[in-house]
Amino acid sequence: MRLLVVNVNTTEAMTAEIDRAARLAASPGTEIVALTPDFGPASVEGNYESLVAGVAMCERVARYDQPYDGVVLAGYGDHGREALQEICSVPVIDITEASAMTAMLLGHRFGVVTTLDRTVPLIHDRLLVAGLTARCAGIRAADVPVLALENAPEASLDPIVEQARLLVEQDRAEVICLGCGGMAGLADRIRDELSVPVVDGVASAVAQAESLVRLGLTTSRVRTFAAPLPKHVTFPSGAPALRAGVGA
Template sequence: MRILIVNVNTTKSMTEAIGRQARRFASPGTEVVTVTPAFGAESIESNFESYLAAVGIIDAVLKYEEPFDAVIQAGYGEHGREGLQEVLDVPVVDITEAAASTALYLGYKYSVVTTLEHCVSMIENRLKVAGLNTRCASVRATSTSVLGLESNPEQAVDSIVREAAAAVANDGAEVICLGCGGMADLEERVKQKLGGVPVIDGVAAAVQVAESLVKLQLKTSKIKAYARPRQKALVGFPLL
């Protein structure tokens, strides 16, 4: 099978890191193809940038010319997943929802540790839309920017571990979800420092979910919510 993973930002080094993580957890015979949008922000840390990214990822996926069996949207708390589900028949997996749903199998409450405070409400809203918020103990920010995850990884790991430990001690969390696709390269170091607390990277979880849906021969329902959009003129859309 071929899984298409689309980064929500335009930083190609982050796309490569996401691809490395995905290939670590992909089954033999699964081809992972990464895609970077042609336009958008270098990192997504606001609703404005996220809405722009939603158009960018749809544009990037529709321009990909080879066949694929599933799509993973590699952005935490971002917009766009519903749009992709409308225009595609294959399964579309968002890393936010993949991580949170996986956490439910491992503990009663989970917490998300993300980058900046501005991203907290975005993640909370995405979890609410997905129906995954009732067992979320907290969403905590590390005050590390998305690009800071690459430029200063050791500091980033320390800040993630600090907030994760606080989530366990103070919020009742039993499982930690890494709340940014750019944290994929940091997963192992965070796990080592947190000891026995389960740590879930959304990219790794999304690969497993996508593979399962493909193996079960399941596709996105087109009955109501994710029916294809009605045909009409799209004035100035980047794909045209």
């Protein structure tokens, strides 16, 4: 089984961290291929950057020319999942929804700790579209820019832990979801501090993608995620038009 794990931004160091988390979660025999878009923002922290990143991810996946069995979108609250589901014939798993669905198996309500406050509405909307807000106790931002997770990881940890603590003590969350792909690898340290389950979205999405592949299931082609209508699509990189149904 081969899974594509697509970073939403162009920062290679973050792709490497996401790749590491995905490989740790993958079962024996699962090959992880981490992809970085060729254009787009260095980090995604708002609607404009998220929309650009969504296009860049689609372009990067469409250009991958080897067979694959599933796709993991490694951006929390970001755009692109629906578009990838239209163009890929294999399961597409978004880490936002994957982490929340996993968390609901572990406690009554979950909370999300993320980076900047401006990303909170994007995460809320992604959970709302997925029908998951009823079990969400809250979304709190640690006021840590995404790139600081790579450039100053130790300094970033304390505010993330503190906001996770407030989710548990004030918002009554019983499970914490890490609300950024760049937080992959922090779950154990936060779990040790708070003694509650901490769910990493990358690991959850890999496990769910593997499960769907083994079950022989993929996205419904009725209505919502039917393949795009046949027409030419031009990208900045000069890549060929998107090929509906790419994958295994």
